[in-house]
Amino acid sequence: MHLRKFKEFIIEKLILISGLASVIxxxxxFFFLLxxxxxxxxxxxxLGFLSGKSWYPISEPPQLGILPLIIGSxxxxxxxxxxxxxxxxxxxxxxxxxxxxxxxxVLKAGVELLAAIPSVVLGFIGMVTxxxxxxxxxxxxxxxxxxxxxxxxxxxxxxxxxxxxxDALYSVPKSYKEGALALGATRWQTIHRVLxxxxxxxxxxxxxxxxxxVIGETMAVMMITGNSAVIPKMIFSxxxxxxxxxxxxxxxxxAEMGETVVGSEHYFALFAIxxxxxxxxxxxxxxxxxxxxxEKKKI
Amino acid sequence: MLMRLFVIVVFILHSTLAFAxxxxxxxxxxxxTMVNLAQAWAEVYMExxxxxxxxxxxxxxxxxxxxxxxxTCSIAMSSRNIKDKEVSLAKQKGTQPYEAKVALDGLxxxxxxxxxxxxxxxxxxxxxxxxxxxxxxxxxxxDSKIVILSREVNSGTHVYFKEHVLRKNxxxxxxxxxxxxxxxxxxxxxxxxxxxxxxxxxxxxxGYISPKQKPVAVAADAKSEYVQPTIDNVxxxxxxxxxxxxxxxxxxxxxxxxxxxxxxxxxxxxxxxxKTDFVPLK
Numbered sequence: 001m002h003l004r005k006f007k008e009f010i011i012e013k014l015i016l017i018s019g020l021a022s023v024i025x026x027x028x029x030f031f032f033l034l035x036x037x038x039x040x041x042x043x044x045x046x047l048g049f050l051s052g053k054s055w056y057p058i059s060e061p062p063q064l065g066i067l068p069l070i071i072g073s074x075x076x077x078x079x080x081x082x083x084x085x086x087x088x089x090x091x092x093x094x095x096x097x098x099x100x101x102x103x104x105x106v107l108k109a110g111v112e113l114l115a116a117i118p119s120v121v122l123g124f125i126g127m128v129t130x131x132x133x134x135x136x137x138x139x140x141x142x143x144x145x146x147x148x149x150x151x152x153x154x155x156x157x158x159x160x161x162x163x164x165x166x167d168a169l170y171s172v173p174k175s176y177k178e179g180a181l182a183l184g185a186t187r188w189q190t191i192h193r194v195l196x197x198x199x200x201x202x203x204x205x206x207x208x209x210x211x212x213x214v215i216g217e218t219m220a221v222m223m224i225t226g227n228s229a230v231i232p233k234m235i236f237s238x239x240x241x242x243x244x245x246x247x248x249x250x251x252x253x254x255a256e257m258g259e260t261v262v263g264s265e266h267y268f269a270l271f272a273i274x275x276x277x278x279x280x281x282x283x284x285x286x287x288x289x290x291x292x293x294x295e296k297k298k299i
Numbered sequence: 300m301l302m303r304l305f306v307i308v309v310f311i312l313h314s315t316l317a318f319a320x321x322x323x324x325x326x327x328x329x330x331x332t333m334v335n336l337a338q339a340w341a342e343v344y345m346e347x348x349x350x351x352x353x354x355x356x357x358x359x360x361x362x363x364x365x366x367x368x369x370x371t372c373s374i375a376m377s378s379r380n381i382k383d384k385e386v387s388l389a390k391q392k393g394t395q396p397y398e399a400k401v402a403l404d405g406l407x408x409x410x411x412x413x414x415x416x417x418x419x420x421x422x423x424x425x426x427x428x429x430x431x432x433x434x435x436x437x438x439x440x441x442d443s444k445i446v447i448l449s450r451e452v453n454s455g456t457h458v459y460f461k462e463h464v465l466r467k468n469x470x471x472x473x474x475x476x477x478x479x480x481x482x483x484x485x486x487x488x489x490x491x492x493x494x495x496x497x498x499x500x501x502x503x504x505x506g507y508i509s510p511k512q513k514p515v516a517v518a519a520d521a522k523s524e525y526v527q528p529t530i531d532n533v534x535x536x537x538x539x540x541x542x543x544x545x546x547x548x549x550x551x552x553x554x555x556x557x558x559x560x561x562x563x564x565x566x567x568x569x570x571x572x573x574k575t576d577f578v579p580l581k
Binding site for chain 2 (some may be wrong): 054058227229247256
């Protein structure tokens with residue numbers, strides 16, 4: 001009898017530890033980032049770091065301004081969002097509302113498969129197919145641009161957006177739809193006047209999670225955006241910055257971490273970029289979470 | 300994502316430690332330029348010395364040197380001299396980096412084969428790569444924009460090119476790569492982009508030249524002879540952009556490490572240098 005109780009106790013505690021593990025890991029990672037990242041601000045002004053326009057980390061003295069990197073990340077993310085959100089939401093609508101049984105299954109499996117493609121593979125495919133294509137269509141000096149990165153990242157955000165948005169649409173009570181149809185609304189009227197507003201917070205959460213996925217992506221971006229740390233000119237002939245190469249924060253960390261002298265300003269600066277990234281994706285995730293909870297309360 | 304990264308890092312640390320544990324094993328780490336060369340040395344050396352184990356990994360010159368300083372590898376490959384900062388860090392950690400020059404490498408400046416430009420001076424190269432010249436017509440080519448391709452800052456090749464071409468060996472020069480230069484993660488990525496882009500110019504070790512790229516002849520200044528990047532020209536010291544390649548050890552090499560270093564500098568070792576498209580010392 002005692003032994004059984006003891007067994008129960010051990011198993012319960014083991015599960016508790018596993019449950020806590022992820023929280024502990026996040027806390028440890030955050031602590032580690034803060035510790036090394038903040039060492040930079042002993043010698044570098046945080047405002048200068050965030051608003052500096054030149055990123056020459058290995059010069060003497062190093063110029064550590066990450067504004068071009070922040071703008072690079074934002075441009076690529078914005079582009080990917082603009083491309084992936086309409087397609088993703090429309091895809092979710094089709095899967096949950098319109099597609100007949102078999103098509104639905106195939107589409108769902110397809111979307112899941114898209115999520116399973118490693119980002120380095122997508123980057124490679126982008127490099128050999130999309131990059132020359134972008135160069136020729138827009139007649140640019142090079143195809144390694146923010147636009148190429150946006151298109152490839154849109155593929156990566158799609159599965160997240162589709163599956164979360166589809167869940168949100170699915171959880172709209174059936175009575176809403178039936179009521180709308182009974183009142184004589186057409187199918188499209190039902191979808192865009194009743195279903196979409198009812199699922200709006202879930203769909204917003206889907207969008208935020210998609211953005212979170214995009215801004216943290218590294219490998220594909222590093223391979224196809226050209227990585228030049230320059231603030232793009234936001235003019236029409238430049239497709240508002242999209243026709244120009246950009247360097248993202250993630251690609252900077254990945255490309256430069258290998259070289260830095262441990263303990264140098266450059267090394268700490270990369271951790272500080274990590275903090276900026278962490279804060280951005282933290283806010284995106286919290287926003288997504290807020291939307292998700294609001295939806296649950298409402299229904 | 301962060302979680303996954305953490306797990307991977309722990310795994311890598313674990314496996315490197317496990318490898319380093321073998322007594323007869325030599326860990327070589329560093330410059331991506333030299334990985335193929337060191338691998339070729341390692342294969343022949345292990346064939347001749349059964350029981351010896353040599354493992355070669357890349358990561359960049361800086362990665363290799365910092366592993367040597369931290370004691371996680373026994374030989375660091377580097378395509379640049381060790382920096383003062385690294386020497387002082389090594390002192391703190393109790394390691395004494397010992398330098399050995401093992402081969403030479405010519406840096407080829409390459410353009411697309413359809414580009415009519417065949418020769419450039421160092422001065423013109425510096426102007427192109429720092430962004431003062433932005434159109435090919437200024438150096439005798441067609442009226443089109445120049446796309447600058449460079450390696451990432453973790454590459455010894457990048458550092459060498461900046462110091463010896465952009466800054467022309469002047470330690471006080473503040474010359475930098477143009478901010479608009481595309482930073483590509485590997486020499487192969489540069490080779491691929493050059494092959495498909497008529498307006499691009501890039502640089503990398505001679506070993507990467509293929510018929511899809513055209514190396515330009517380089518002259519030290521307008522009065523000098525324009526020289527093609529060939530092995531012969533590098534050995535004779537005629538080609539202006541060539542650099543030494545180094546192996547660093549902790550202190551003067553001893554035991555199995557010394558045997559390996561002796562092999563590298565032997566006639567046979569230097570023949571392997573030639574076979575892997577680098578330039579032997581003699």
